[in-house]
Amino acid sequence: MDPFYSPFDFAIQENPYPVYAELREKSPVYRNETDDFWALSRHGDVLSALRDSARFSSRNGLRIEPAFWGPEAEKFFSFVAMDPPKHTRMRGLVSRAFTARRVQELEPRIREIARDCVRPHLDGGTFDLMTDFAGRFPTDVISELVGVPEADRGMVRDLGMAIMYRGEEGGDLPPEALQAIGALVGYYTDLTIERSKKRRGDLLSGLLDAADGDDRLTPEEIVGVLILLVGAGIETTMLTLGNAWHAAWLHPAERARALGGRIGDWIEETLRWEPTSQVLARTATEDITLHGVTIPADAKVLLLTGAANRDPSVFPDPDRFDLDRDTGASLAFGNGRHHCLGANLGRLEARIALEEVTAVVADYEIDEAGAQRVHSSNDRGFVTLPTRITARR
Template sequence: MSVRYSPFDSDVQKDPYPVYARLREEAPVHRNDEDDLWVLSRHADVEAALRDSARFSSVNGLRIEPAFWGPDAERFFSFVAMDPPKHTRMRGLVSRAFTARRVAALEPRLREIARGHLAPLLEAGEFDLMSDFAARFPTDVISELVGVPEADRDRVRELGAAIMHRPEDVAAPVTDLPPEALAAIGELVGYYAGLTAERAGDRRDDLLSGLLDAADGDDRLTPEEIVGVLILLVGAGIETSMLLLGNCWHAAWTHPDARAAALRGGRVNAWIEETLRYDPSTQALARTATEDVELHGVTIPKGGRVLALLGSANRDPRVFADPDAFDLDRDTGRALSFGIGRHHCLGSALGRLEARVALTEIAAAVADFELDDKGVKRIYSSNDRGFTALPTRITARA
C-alpha cells in the first residue's frame, strides 16, 4: 500500500515517525489531495525550502488550519507570516527590542519564578508536570518579559490556556480552532492593546517599552503591529516552551540512561538539544509555492500549499546516524527545530533559557522520577507535538 500522510490524522499524531520514515524513502514530495498539500520530508528539501523565501512564501501563514491559513495570517503570526521587504522591516525593528542582552538579563528572575512554582510540587512529591508546572511557567516568563503587571498575570495565563486547549475527544480530526480559543485571542488582543496604550505614556524596562522605542530612522512599529508581536508570543513563546518541557520529561522517562545522565550527571543542555531534535514541539511549517517547483521528479504547482516536516527532517538518517535513538552525545547542530534562514525563530535563545532554568532547578532537587503511564495524555494537533498530562512521582535527592 502506498504511503499516505495527513497532519489531521489522529493515529499519525500519536506517533508520526514511522510514517515520516516511509515518506522520506517512498515519497519525498508527497501529494495529499484531500488536504490539498504537498509534503516535504527529507532534511535537505525541508532546509532548502525554509531558506528559499522567494519560491516558498510565508504570506499565507505557518499553519494550515482554516483559522490560520490565508492572506490575513499575519493577524496571528505577525512578521513571521510576511515576506521581504515587509518581513525585513518588521523583524529588524522587533530585533532591536528583543535582544540577547534582554533575554540573558531575565535569567535570575526566571529562576525565582521557576522555584516559586516548583517548591510546593517538589515538597508534595507528586504532581502533573504539564498542568502544575509546564503550562504555568512559560506563561509567567512571557508576562515578565513583556511587562504584564503582576495583578493581570493570572488572567493572561487563563487566556493563554484557553488558546492552547485541545479537546479530549480525538475521534474526529481537529482542523480548526474552537470558539473558546478564538474568543480568548480576541480578549487578549484587547488587553494587549490597552497595555500598549498605557505603556506609551509610562516606559519600563520591558519588551513592550522596547518595542515602542524601536526605531530605524523615523520608522517605528505601530500600536497594531506591537499587539501582533505580543499575540505571536503566546504561540511562539508559551505553547512551544510548554510542550518542549513535557517532551524533555517524557523522553527522559522512556530512556533511563539518558535520564540518569540528565538528572545526576549534569547533562541538562544535551537533554534539551536532543529532545529538540528527537521530538520537537513544532512538527511542521507551511509555505506557499510562488512558482512551479520541480523536486524529485514531481512538480509542485504555483500556489501549492507546502508542508515542510521539521520532525521528519530531524530524523533523516542522511544527516543523523541512528536517528531514532535518543543520544545525549549526538551532534544536534543541523536540527531544524527552530527553523532556518530569515525566519529562524527569534525567540530560540529564550526558549532554550526557559528549558535550561526549569530543568536545572528540577535536577537540583530530583534524583529520579517515574510517570503514571495510564495518566499520560497527548495533545492532538496538526502542527504541535506534546502532552496535556504527565502525572509524575519523584524521588527527592538525599
C-alpha cells in the same frame, strides 16, 4: 502500498515517526489530495525550502487549517507570516527590542519564577509536570518579559491556555479560543496605550522605542507581536519541557545522565528527537520540481521538520535518543530568514526549568496510562504527564 500522511490524523499524531520514515524513503514529495497539500520530509529538501523564501512563501501562514490559513494569517503569526520587504522591516524593528542582553538580564528572574512554580508541587512525591509546572512557568516568564503587571498575570495565563488549541481532527478554532484571542488583543492594546505614556525596562517599552530612522512599529503591529508570543514564547517552551521529561523517562540510561547534570545536551537532543514544532506550512510561488515531481504554483506545502530531524542521512541511528549526539543540523527552530527569533530565550527557559526541577528530583516515573498528548496539526507534546518522584536527599 503508497504511504499515507495527514497532520490531522490522530493515530499519526500519536507516533508520526514511522510514517515520516516511509515518506522520506518512498515519497519525498508527497501529495495529499483530500487535505490539498504537498509535503517534504527529507532534511536537505526541508532545509532548502526554509532558506528559499522566494519560492516557499510564508504569506498565508504556518498552519493550513482555514482559521489560520490565508492572506490575513499575519493577524495570528505577525511577521512570521510575512515575506520581504514586510518581513525584513518588522523583524528588524522587533530585533531592536528583543535583544540578547534583554534576555540575559532576565535570567535571575526566570529562576525565581521557576522555583515559585515547581517547589510547591514536589513535597508529596507526585505531581503533573504539565499542569502543575510547565503550563504556568513560560506564561509567567513571557509576562515578566513583556511587562504585564503581577495582578494581571493570572488572567493572561488563563487566556493564553484557552488559545493553545487542542481541537478535533481538521477542526477550526473553537469559539472560546477566538474569544480568548479577542480578550487578549483588547488587554494588550490597553497595556500598549498605558506603556506609551510611561516607559519601563520591559519588552513592550522596547517595542515602542524601536526605530529605524523615522520608522516605528504601529500599536497594532506591537499587539500582533505580543499575541505571537503566546504560541512562539509560551506553548513551545511548555511542550518542550514535557517532551524532554518524557524522552528521558523512556531512556533510563540517558535519564541518569540528564539528571546528573547534562541539562544542555538533554534539551538539544530533545529538540532534535522530539521537536515541538513538527510541521511548517509554506505557499509555492511558482512551479517547483523536486525528485521528478512538480509542485504547482500556489500549492500548500508542508515542511516536515519532525521528519527532517530524524533523517538518517544527517543523523546516524536517528531514532536513538543520545545525549552525546551532534545536534548542530537540527531544524527545531527553523532556518533561514524565519529562524526563531526567540530561540535563545526558549533554550534559557528550558535550561533553568530543568535545572530547578532536577535540583530536587533524583529520579522519577511517569504514569503512562495517565499521560495525554495534545492533538495538533503542527505541534507535538503533552497535556498531562503524571509523575512520581524520588526526592534528592
